[in-house]
Structure formats: C-alpha cells, structure tokens
Amino acid sequence: MNKVVGTNVTKIDAVKLARGEPVFTDDHRPPGMLYAKVLRSPHAHARILEVDATAALAVDGVVDVIWHRDTRPILHTRAGQSYPEPSPYDTVMMPEKARFIGDRVAVVAAETLIAAERALDLIEVKYEVLEAVTDMDEALRRTDLLIHETPDPRGISQAGRSNLAAHIDKQVGDVDAALKTCDLVVERTYFLPKVQASHIEPHVSMAWVDEDDRLIVRTSTQIPFHLRRMLARILEIPEARIRVIKPRVGGGFGDKQELVVEDLVSFLALRLRRPVRLEFTRHEELVAARLRHSQRIVMTTGVMKDGTIVANRMHVTADTGAYGSHALTVQGNTGQKVLPMYPAKNIHFIVDCAYTNNPISGAFRGYGAPQGCFALECHIDEVARELGMDRLELRKKNHIRLGDTDPLSAKLGEGKEGLVRVVHSTSLEECIVRGCEAIGWGDKRPPTQPYFKRGLGMALAMQGSGIAGVDWGGATVKLNDDGSVNLTVGATDIGQGSDTVLAQLCAEELGIPYDKVLILSSDTDFTPFDVGAYASSTTYVSGGAVVKAARRLREQLAGLLGTKWECDPGDLVFSEGSVTEPRGRSMTMQDVALFALYEAKIQPMATESHMSNESPPPFAAQFADVEVDTETGQVFVRKFVSAVDCGTVVHPRLAEGQVEGAVAQGLGYALWEEVLVDRAGKVLNPHFLDYKIATALDMPELVTFLVETSEPSGPYGAKAAGEVPIDGPAPAIVNAICDAVGVRCYRIPATPERVWRAMKEQESS
Amino acid sequence: MTIELILDGKRTALEILPGQNLLQALRGASRFSVKLGCETGDCGSCTVLLDGEPVNSCVVAAARAAGRSVTTLEGLLGDPLMQRLQRELVDKGAVQCGYCSPGMLISLYALLKQDEAPTDRDVREALSGNLCRCTGYVKPVEAALAVAATLGGAS
Numbered sequence: 001m002n003k004v005v006g007t008n009v010t011k012i013d014a015v016k017l018a019r020g021e022p023v024f025t026d027d028h029r030p031p032g033m034l035y036a037k038v039l040r041s042p043h044a045h046a047r048i049l050e051v052d053a054t055a056a057l058a059v060d061g062v063v064d065v066i067w068h069r070d071t072r073p074i075l076h077t078r079a080g081q082s083y084p085e086p087s088p089y090d091t092v093m094m095p096e097k098a099r100f101i102g103d104r105v106a107v108v109a110a111e112t113l114i115a116a117e118r119a120l121d122l123i124e125v126k127y128e129v130l131e132a133v134t135d136m137d138e139a140l141r142r143t144d145l146l147i148h149e150t151p152d153p154r155g156i157s158q159a160g161r162s163n164l165a166a167h168i169d170k171q172v173g174d175v176d177a178a179l180k181t182c183d184l185v186v187e188r189t190y191f192l193p194k195v196q197a198s199h200i201e202p203h204v205s206m207a208w209v210d211e212d213d214r215l216i217v218r219t220s221t222q223i224p225f226h227l228r229r230m231l232a233r234i235l236e237i238p239e240a241r242i243r244v245i246k247p248r249v250g251g252g253f254g255d256k257q258e259l260v261v262e263d264l265v266s267f268l269a270l271r272l273r274r275p276v277r278l279e280f281t282r283h284e285e286l287v288a289a290r291l292r293h294s295q296r297i298v299m300t301t302g303v304m305k306d307g308t309i310v311a312n313r314m315h316v317t318a319d320t321g322a323y324g325s326h327a328l329t330v331q332g333n334t335g336q337k338v339l340p341m342y343p344a345k346n347i348h349f350i351v352d353c354a355y356t357n358n359p360i361s362g363a364f365r366g367y368g369a370p371q372g373c374f375a376l377e378c379h380i381d382e383v384a385r386e387l388g389m390d391r392l393e394l395r396k397k398n399h400i401r402l403g404d405t406d407p408l409s410a411k412l413g414e415g416k417e418g419l420v421r422v423v424h425s426t427s428l429e430e431c432i433v434r435g436c437e438a439i440g441w442g443d444k445r446p447p448t449q450p451y452f453k454r455g456l457g458m459a460l461a462m463q464g465s466g467i468a469g470v471d472w473g474g475a476t477v478k479l480n481d482d483g484s485v486n487l488t489v490g491a492t493d494i495g496q497g498s499d500t501v502l503a504q505l506c507a508e509e510l511g512i513p514y515d516k517v518l519i520l521s522s523d524t525d526f527t528p529f530d531v532g533a534y535a536s537s538t539t540y541v542s543g544g545a546v547v548k549a550a551r552r553l554r555e556q557l558a559g560l561l562g563t564k565w566e567c568d569p570g571d572l573v574f575s576e577g578s579v580t581e582p583r584g585r586s587m588t589m590q591d592v593a594l595f596a597l598y599e600a601k602i603q604p605m606a607t608e609s610h611m612s613n614e615s616p617p618p619f620a621a622q623f624a625d626v627e628v629d630t631e632t633g634q635v636f637v638r639k640f641v642s643a644v645d646c647g648t649v650v651h652p653r654l655a656e657g658q659v660e661g662a663v664a665q666g667l668g669y670a671l672w673e674e675v676l677v678d679r680a681g682k683v684l685n686p687h688f689l690d691y692k693i694a695t696a697l698d699m700p701e702l703v704t705f706l707v708e709t710s711e712p713s714g715p716y717g718a719k720a721a722g723e724v725p726i727d728g729p730a731p732a733i734v735n736a737i738c739d740a741v742g743v744r745c746y747r748i749p750a751t752p753e754r755v756w757r758a759m760k761e762q763e764s765s
Numbered sequence: 766m767t768i769e770l771i772l773d774g775k776r777t778a779l780e781i782l783p784g785q786n787l788l789q790a791l792r793g794a795s796r797f798s799v800k801l802g803c804e805t806g807d808c809g810s811c812t813v814l815l816d817g818e819p820v821n822s823c824v825v826a827a828a829r830a831a832g833r834s835v836t837t838l839e840g841l842l843g844d845p846l847m848q849r850l851q852r853e854l855v856d857k858g859a860v861q862c863g864y865c866s867p868g869m870l871i872s873l874y875a876l877l878k879q880d881e882a883p884t885d886r887d888v889r890e891a892l893s894g895n896l897c898r899c900t901g902y903v904k905p906v907e908a909a910l911a912v913a914a915t916l917g918g919a920s
Contacts, residue, residue, distance in 0.1 A: 010855060017863025018851040020798025020838040024864065027797040114784055198898050200802045200810055201864045250800070250864030251898050282803040495862020495899055653858030653904070660901035661861065688807035688896065696892040696902040 003576070004508040005716045008653045012500040012519060013248060013493070023248040025204045025220045030275035033206065034063055036268055037116040037278070039106040039123050040288060041098030044132035044357035044681030045147070048096055048125060051106050055122040061115030064272055065123065067106040068094040071267065074234050078259040079325035079362065080223030082470050082531055088165065088324040090148050093234055093263050098127070099147055099322035100359050101681045102288040109268050109276055132357040134681045136294075136319040139163040139354040147322065147355040165320045166328035166353040168335075170411045173346030175300075178311035182302030186383045189298050190375040191747035193674035194291040194319075197364045198693050201250020202285055207265040208275035215266055218245045222256040222492050223532035224522045234263050235270065242266075246522035252494040253665070254363030255290050257534045258325060286686040290362030291675055293318045293330055293353075297375035302346075307389050307397045311346035314339060314372065318353040321360040327353045330361070330368040332412055337463050338372030338727075340406040340421075340617075342380070342398040347407055357681045363534065365662065366726045369463055370669060374748065377459035377731035381738065391735075392432075392441065395460055402426050406617075409468075419468045419613050425709040425719065428460065431621040431643035434705050438641045439623035444739075452627045452636075455740025459622050461727035464615035465647075465711075465720035466537030472611035473542035474528025475549040477506060479604040481597060483577065483589030484516040485553070490530025491542035492522045496722060497654040498538040502546045504650055505715050509550035511574035512589055528607060536618070536720030539650060543715035544610035552606035557592055560600055616711045618719045619645040622663075622728030625700075626736040633756025635671055635737055637700040640729065644704070647711040647719030659704045659725040664694045666729025671749050672698075768831040772796075773840025781827040787813070790827035791837060798838035798867035802896065809895035812868035813837050819875040821894070838867040847874055849915065853908035861899035869895045873909045881916040883909070 016023055041048070053065035071094045079087035094104055106123050110116035133139045133147070143162050150160060158164045179185050205219035215237070221227055224244040232239040249256065261278045268276040280289065295318045302311040314335050320327040335349035366373075384391035400406070402423055409421035436442075439456060447454040478486045487506045493499040503517040520527060530542055554574055562569030565581050573580045580586040587595070596604050623641040628634070642659050649655050672692045676684040685691045710717030730748055738744045743758040767778050772794070781790045788811040791799045799822055802810035806824035813822045814836035822835075841847040850873055853859075860866050869892060876883055876891035883891070888909045892902065 008858065011858065011860060013863065014855040014860040015851075017860050018855050018866050018870065019842060020867040020870075022795075022797035024797075024800075026792075026801070112782060113789070114782055198896075199862070199864075200800070200808060200896060200898055201862070202801070249862060251862040253898070279801070282805060282808075495864070497861065654861075657858050657861055657900055657904060660903045661899045662901075664901035665898065687805050688803050689805060693896060693898060694901070695894075695896065696889040696906060699889075699902050702901060702903050 004504045004514050005648065005650050008651060009500065009504060009514045011497050011654065012503055017248065024201060024250055025206065025218055025247050026279060028218060030208050033275040033277055034109045034111065034272065035113045035116045036107055036109050036264060036276050037120055038104055039120050041101060041103040041105050043098055043127055043129050044101050044134065045130040046098045047128040047130065048098060048105055049128055050126040052124040053106065056108060056119035059115055059119045059122065061111035062108060062119045063111065064109040064268065065106055065119065066094065068096050074236065076230060076233055077325050080226040080257045080259065080532060083229060086328050087326055091323050093267065100357050102359060103322060107264050107268065109272060132681055134356050134358050134677065134679055136317060136354040136356055139356045140352060147357060163355040164352060165324040165355045166331060166351065168332055168349065168351035170408065171348045172407045172411060175311045175313045175346045175348035178346040179302040182310050183305045184387055185300065185302045186386050187298065187300045188379055188382050189296060189746060190378060192295045192371040192374060193748060194294045194677065195669055195673045196286050196289065196291055196675055196691065197253035197255035199251030199253055199255060202280040202282065203256065203260045203289060204279040205261045205265045206275060206277035207269040209269055209273055215242045215270060216245065217242065217262055217266055218247060219262050220249045220256060221246055222252045222494050222534055224492060224524055225490055225529050226532060227259060227262055228524045230259050231262060231266055235266055244524045246492055249494040252533065253365040254367060254534065256494065257363040257532065258290055260289055282688060283686045286675060286691055287359055287683050290360055290364065292364040293320060293361040295334065295371045297371065299375050299379040301379060301383050303383055303387060307387065307394050309342050309344045309398045312339060312342065312344045313348040314375065315350040318351065319356050319358055319361065320353050321356055321358040323360045324355065325360065326362045330363065333368030334372035336408055336412045337369040338376050340408055341376065341400055341460055341462055343400050343404055343407045349408065358677050359683060365665065366723050367535065369723065369727050370730065373459065373461050373727035374730045377728065378734055378744065381735045392458065396432065399428060399460060421468065421615060423617065424713065425616060425647060425711040426619055427645040427707040427709045428619040428621065431619060431645055431707050434707060435621040435623045435641050435643040438703050439625055439639065445625065447627050451631050452629055453740040454627045455736045457624045457732045457734065457736030457739055459728035459731035459735065461620040461622065461724050462617040463536055463720065463724040463727065464617055465540035465714065466612060466615055467535050468615040469613050471531045471535060471537045471541045472609055473530035473545045474607060474609045475542065475545040476528055476605065476607040477549045477553045479553060479593050479596065481593050483512065483593050484518060485510065487517050487519045487546065488527040489519065489521045489542055489546065490527050491538050492530065492533035494533050496658065497651065498533065500654065501539050501650045502543060505543050505546045506550045508716065509547050510554055512577050536723045539718050540714050540720050541610060541612060543718060544612065545608050547715045548608035548610055549606045552608060553604055556604045556606065557596065560596055561592065612713055614713045616713060616719050618647065618721060618724040620724045620728050622732045624732040624736040626733060626740060628737055628740045628755060630741065630759065633752035633759065635750055635755060637667060637733060639701045639703065641703040642725050643707055644721065644725055645707050645709050646721035647709050647714050648717035649706045649708055650716065650718055652706065655706055655721045656704050658721045660702055662725035663702055663729050664699060666726045668694050669748060670730040670733040674749050768828060770830050770832060771834040773836055785827045787822040787825040787827045787830050791822060796837040796839050800864055800867060809868045809872065810865050812871040812895065814871060814875060819872050838870055841874065846877060849912050850874060853911050854905065857904045857908040857911065859900060859904035859908045865895055865897045869897065869905055877913060877916065881913065883913055885910065
C-alpha cells in the first residue's frame with residue numbers, strides 16, 4: 001500500500017534549483033524596476049524631526065525619498081500570525097521615533113542600486129536624541145523612560161505605563177508549597193544570547209501595479225496569506241486588490257514569518273506606479289531583521305531522594321528589543337514546549353518580556369523552545385549531580401510517556417488558554433536507547449591529546465506539530481485528462497521541501513505516481529488559504545488538508561465508476577495509477593479522467609480544509625561527544641547523535657536533512673553564535689566574517705535516527721520534524737563540556753574564553 | 766561602460782556600471798545562478814570561475830574581469846562532470862532551499878577538476894567558503910564523494 005509515503009522521491013524543485021534556474025524572488029526583473037534602500041537610524045532612541053532630501057533627490061537616477069511625513073501612522077504588528085494576532089500593535093510603517101539603531105528613517109527609490117546607495121549618504125536628518133535603555137532589567141524598572149509611550153489599541157502588556165511588552169504567570173499545582181516538602185531544591189540561572197537565523201537568501205521583495213490596478217507582491221516569505229491581510233491594513237486598500245506570490249525561498253527559519261520589507265515596496269509601487277524592489281544586505285539582516293530573543297532563565301526544581309521531580313519553576317526574563325513582534329508567544333513557548341517533558345504535579349511558569357532600544361527579536365526556528373530546553377536540560381544534569389543520581393536515570397524516571405497529559409497545555413496556548421494535550425504517539429524511550437548506543441553512553445572514549453579532556457552529554461526535547469486549534473490550511477485537487485492532478489495549497493515551501501511532501505501525500509491517497517502530481521503553492525490569487533510555514537505545521541496540518549482533498553476527489557471518481565460499473569463505490573481500489581473493482585475490471589486513471597471529463601462531463605475536483613485541535617509533540621534524544629582543550633578552552637564536538645520521533649517519515653532524506661540542518665544551527669548556538677550588541681544598542685558583528693555560522697569544516701560526525709511512530713491524528717501517522725532537533729544540541733554539548741572538565745557554562749555560546757574562565761575559576765576556588 | 770570578456774565560453778561585451786561588482790554585473794547579464802548572500806566575500810553564494818579558479822564574484826570589481834574568462838553555472842550546464850554533480854546533489858537530498866547550491870556546485874567542480882580522489886576533509890575544505898544554513902553539509906559532502914568515487918582517480 002505505502003508506495004510513495006516513506007520513499008525518497010526526487011525533491012520536486014531540486015533539479016531546477018541545481019541548475020540555478022531563475023526561480024527566486026530577485027531572479028525576476030520587471031521592466032522599469034526601481035531599487036529601494038532604507039536610511040536607518042544611527043541612534044537607539046531619537047525623534048525624527050525633519051528629513052531633508054534635497055541633495056539626495058538631485059542625484060542622477062534618484063526618483064523618490066519618503067519619510068514619516070509621507071505615510072499614515074497605521075498601528076500594526078509585523079508578526080505573521082493568525083488574526084487577531086497575539087502580538088502587540090506597536091509598529092507603524094515609518095516611525096516618528098526611532099527605537100533602535102537601524103530603525104527606519106527614510107526610504108529612497110532610484111533607477112540603480114548605486115544611485116540609491118549614494119542618495120542615502122546625502123539625506124539630512126534632524127534628530128532629537130533621547131536617552132536609550134538597552135539593559136532589559138533597567139528597562140523593566142524604568143517608568144520614566146518609555147519606548148512605546150502611547151497607550152495603543154491593543155496588545156502591549158502595560159502600554160503607556162512601563163516597558164513590559166508581555167507577561168505570563170501560569171501555575172499548575174502549588175510550587176511554593178511543594179518545594180517545602182522536597183528532599184532537595186536546586187536553583188540555577190541560565191543565560192541565552194541573541195542569535196540570527198542567517199538564511200542565505202536575504203529578505204527581498206518586489207511589488208508592482210498591474211494592468212488591472214492590482215498590487216502584485218513577489219516576495220521571499222513564509223506567510224503569504226497573513227502578509228496580504230497585513231498589507232491591506234497598512235496600505236488601507238482592500239485585500240482583493242493585493243496578490244502575494246511566493247516564488248522559491250532561500251531559507252526562512254522563522255525570520256520570514258514577519259513583514260520585513262513588503263510594506264515599503266508596496267507603498268512605493270502604489271505611489272510611483274513603477275515596480276520597486278528592496279533587498280536587505282547581510283548587514284541589515286543582522287541589524288534590522290529579527291533575532292532570537294535573549295533570555296535569562298531561573299530554574300527552581302524540587303526533587304525527592306528517589307529522583308521524583310515534584311515541582312518545577314521556570315522564570316524567564318526576555319528582551320524583545322524595540323518592537324514586540326512574537327514577544328508574548330515566543331516566550332510562552334519557552335515554557336509551554338519545554339516544561340511538559342517532565343510533567344511534575346507542580347509547575348510554575350513566569351515570563352517578563354521587556355522592550356529595550358536593542359534590535360528587534362522575533363521568530364527563529366524553535367520559537368522559544370531552544371532557550372527553554374537549554375535551561376531545563378542543563379538543569380536536569382545539575383539536579384542529578386546534586387542528588388548523586390545518574391543523569392540518564394533521572395531523565396528516564398521523569399520524562400513524559402505515552403498516554404500522559406501535558407500538564408501545561410490547558411493553561412497556555414497561543415497567547416491565550418490552550419487545549420488539553422495528551423501524548424498519543426512517542427518513541428522517546430527507544431530514541432534514548434538508540435542514541436545511547438550510537439554515542440557509546442557510559443563508555444567515555446579517551447581524549448586525542450594529553451591536554452584534552454573528553455565528555456558525553458545528552459538532552460531530551462519535545463516540540464509541537466502546528467498550533468492546536470489555530471493553524472489550518474486548505475488544499476485543492478483537480479484531475480486532468482491524462483490522469484495527472486493539480487494540487488494547489490496555501491502551504492509555503494521555504495526550502496524545507498513541503499511541496500514534495502504534500503505531493504507525496506496526495507499521490508499516496510489517490511494511488512497515482514508521485515510525478516503525476518503538479519503542485520502550485522502560495523499564490524494568494526490561485527491557491528486556498530494557509531497560515532504559512534511556521535510552528536512545525538506544514539506536514540501535519542497542511543498535509544491533513546491534502547489527504548482530505550485527495551480522498552474526496554477519490555470518492556467523486558468512485559461514485560462515477562460505481563454507477564458505470566454498477567458496483568459499490570467503496571469496493572473500488574485506487575492503486576498504481578489505476579482503479580480496480582472487485583470482479584477485476586480496471587481503468588487507468590487517464591481513462592477515468594477521460595470518462596469523467598468527456599462522458600460524464602464533470603470536473604473531478606475537491607477543496608478541503610484542515611485544522612487540528614491537537615499538536616502532537618515530536619520528540620528527540622540528542623547526544624554529544626566532545627573534547628575540551630584545557631589550555632585554551634576550545635571545544636571540539638567529535639560526534640553528535642540525534643534520535644528523532646517525527647511520527648511516520650514521509651520522505652526520509654528530507655526529514656534527515658531537517659535534523660542535520662537543525663543540529664548545525666544548534667551547534668552554532670552552543671559554541672559560536674552571538675549577535676553582540678553594545679550598551680549603546682549597536683550591533684558589533686553585523687557580517688558573516690564575525691557572526692560565524694557553521695561551515696563544512698566545523699561539523700562533527702552526525703548520526704541521525706528517525707525512530708518512527710504512527711500519530712493517530714496525523715496524515716499517514718506523520719508529525720513534525722522541523723524544529724524539535726534544534727532544541728537539544730546546545731544543552732547536550734554544554735552537558736558534555738561539564739562532563740569533560742567538571743565546570744558548567746551557564747551562558748552560551750560556550751566560547752573558548754568562557755570555558756577557559758570557568759575552568760580557571762574552579763581551579764582557584 | 767562595456768568590458769570584453771569570455772563569459773561562459775563566449776566572447777562577450779558586458780555592460781557594467783562604475784563601481785559595480787562582478788556579482789551584480791553577471792546578474793545584470795541574466796546569470797541568475799550567481800546568488801547574492803552577503804556581498805562581503807563570506808558566504809560563497811556568488812562563486813564563479815575566474816580563469817578557472819573559484820572566486821567570490823561579489824568581491825571582484827566587474828571592471829577587473831575585462832579580458833579574462835568568467836564561467837558561471839549557466840556555462841557548465843552541458844558539462845558531464847557538472848551534470849554528475851548536479852544529479853548526485855539532487856539524489857542525495859543535498860538541495861534544500863537550493864540558494865547556495867550553484868555556488869557549492871562551482872566549488873565542487875573546481876575541486877574535482879584538480880583532484881579526482883578527494884578525501885572527506887578535502888571536500889569540506891573545498892566547501893568551507895560556501896555557507897549553507899539548511900543541510901548541515903552532510904548530504905552535500907556525501908554527494909561530492911559519490912561523484913568522486915566514479916571518477917578515474919578514485920580508489
């Protein structure tokens with residue numbers, strides 16, 4: 001039966017991508033296209049009093065310069081979330097007050113990029129420089145210095161009164177009371193850096209007005225449908241006048257779950273009646289795109305002597321930067337996606353998320369869980385050490401199991417109350433066994449140099465599959481003469497391969513070869529709605545819609561053939577491109593299509609929607625084998641093992657690719673990556689030269705297992721794979737460093753300097 | 766202004782702007798396989814062959830290409846070695862978003878032209894200037910070694 005699902009079919013777009021075909025946003029050049037560039041604030045906090053563009057406009061080829069006087073201050077959030085968004089409406093297209101170094105001040109449109117860049121240097125701006133606050137604790141204390149002063153229509157936790165952007169306080173049981181009954185209470189504080197998604201294709205968009213006076217936006221985005229709605233609000237035009245097209249996307253990782261440049265090209269295209277294109281430089285990516293929130297997490301855990309975790313408290317303080325996009329929900333996820341791993345009777349989760357005059361934070365793969373998982377999984381090792389218990393045994397004794405209820409799920413959903421989550425599929429136990437075996441747990445290998453020390457570390461992780469009760473997508477399947485089908489989905493392929501996986505699910509359900517499925521995704525004029533590519537939702541949620549639509553198409557065909565053949569439509573078998581009835585009569589799908597279109601004169605076609613009230617957790621057990629140079633503090637990861645339960649694996653190579661890519665990003669989070677922002681709010685390392693992401697030479701041996709389960713609520717038993725493997729690498733590596741040299745890095749990245757200092761402090765104490 | 770060069774094997778007059786880098790000039794000449802990732806010579810997405818050597822075209826002034834030979838992926842689509850590399854990248858699942866793939870292909874092509882029996886380390890060194898955020902490099906390295914194994918020098 002399973003002929004397409006579970007096989008490594010050729011990724012649907014791989015050939016054209018490997019040929020370098022012009023399939024990305026910027027590979028299209030409408031005639032007469034103008035180049036836009038943004039003038040950014042050099043001040044972290046300043047009123048923009050006056051912009052004089054006289055000299056800039058005199059540059060040959062410069063067509064227009066706009067600033068806040070030219071726009072209307074329509075409050076919105078740039079977070080790409082379902083309406084009504086749980087993020088605050090604290091943003092306007094062109095602000096009157098710059099709130100971070102890099103905030104928008106003016107925008108130039110010119111005939112050439114070079115002219116636009118020259119014009120930026122010639123714009124004169126009068127600022128009223130204000131005191132800036134870049135420390136999140138200070139920002140939370142200050143009520144005299146407000147980054148967002150006006151009480152806004154909705155969404156900011158304490159609008160106009162403080163810099164608190166978002167606050168959560170949810171409790172199950174009574175942690176304070178429970179802690180008093182515990183044999184041991186362990187409290188530690190963990191620190192997480194700002195990091196950047198660093199998709200290789202920068203943010204890039206172009207817009208033009210077509211011959212029907214409609215605004216066409218071609219853009220590298222994860223959220224085409226949310227974007228259409230947001231643009232309609234910001235530009236004050238109806239959604240019907242806007243068409244968003246998503247071509248191939250060169251990676252997103254959450255950083256494109258956000259309106260970052262689309263409003264500017266759209267505004268200029270409408271104003272100038274010419275195509276306008278805007279592409280970020282790498283410098284802008286690191287300064288003015290989005291960062292993963294930096295956090296300080298205090299973990300307080302109460303255990304009994306036998307290792308039973310009785311109470312767990314996580315207190316998160318986070319920096320959202322100048323704007324609050326995803327402020328509530330990312331921080332909510334830090335606890336929601338992480339704490340249920342050890343479902344204690346008493347759990348307390350607190351968040352204080354501050355506005356500061358730092359660059360903006362937002363969505364980045366894992367969406368808060370990498371921070372929470374680092375704190376929790378390091379903390380479990382600390383608790384085990386204090387308790388004198390084996391760290392693996394402590395995990396095994398307490399981790400969530402099949403049939404368990406996620407204790408936080410009812411209290412905490414997407415920025416509101418959630419839905420109860422019960423684990424209906426998990427192979428976590430087997431993931432642990434397989435991972436231990438592959439890393440050689442309990443059998444530490446000797447160091448390769450006399451001055452190296454070697455250690456092993458592990459971490460467990462869980463995530464979700466879409467947002468329960470919120471995320472949904474639509475799919476349409478239409479049969480063509482030759483037995484092929486057009487599959488149209490709103491779901492958004494950003495390189496992860498969702499077009500391929502969705503085509504596989506469609507082929508499987510219709511019993512046709514994979515290459516008979518022609519997929520078109522993410523064009524707001526031609527495809528059904530989908531929330532977009534985020535929250536690990538596409539295979540699970542959008543895949544559900546595809547399976548439903550294909551099933552309904554099959555039922556239509558079965559109805560036609562049942563009448564023709566005078567048999568029960570339910571007895572027809574769709575397999576290998578043919579339909580067969582019990583007595584053996586058979587038709588190819590092509591003949592079925594010809595019969596439907598030319599005899600029955602019916603277009604077999606179905607549209608279905610799918611939403612799930614569940615968000616089944618995928619699981620991962622991840623293991624690191626590291627060596628530490630005791631003379632320099634440098635850490636070498638020798639081997640990294642991931643055992644992942646993502647339910648049924650639809651495409652093994654693509655699923656492995658998700659894990660391997662996530663581990664590479666997690667390795668950077670553990671050891672190298674940090675967007676350094678000084679006290680004035682200035683990013684100190686805005687290039688790949690000094691914001692280092694993993695190269696081919698930095699990667700250890702990776703071992704990846706996909707330990708399948710069958711999730712009852714998922715399409716063919718599938719769950720999500722995209723985010724869960726990014727959670728464990730940092731804690732597994734830091735736990736391994738601790739195993740090797742006996743000191744813990746409470747702050748990542750665990751740079752040589754930090755590891756060396758920690759070792760020296762231990763020696764001197 | 767115009768420069769003369771050998772572009773993808775053909776004598777070509779290329780229109781360039783003062784101060785323009787080779788990356789932008791090539792994209793202006795519809796060589797869209799040459800991708801912009803950083804424009805500071807750090808990511809390798811814009812890798813092309815300049816007189817046969819892989820370079821980051823973003824840090825080469827377009828004017829410096831005058832009189833020289835520039836080869837992009839578009840110019841190698843008919844080349845058997847390039848076709849094998851493309852096939853293996855596709856088959857091994859080394860193409861995720863595909864934005865870095867053309868640059869990687871040029872680097873691997875240059876490697877295999879010089880060395881038909883590279884080690885895992887050699888392949889990683891050849892790719893070390895091509896940043897990829899999707900794959901963790903596992904499958905691209907696997908693909909390159911698979912192609913090398915079919916070449917004459919392989920053991």
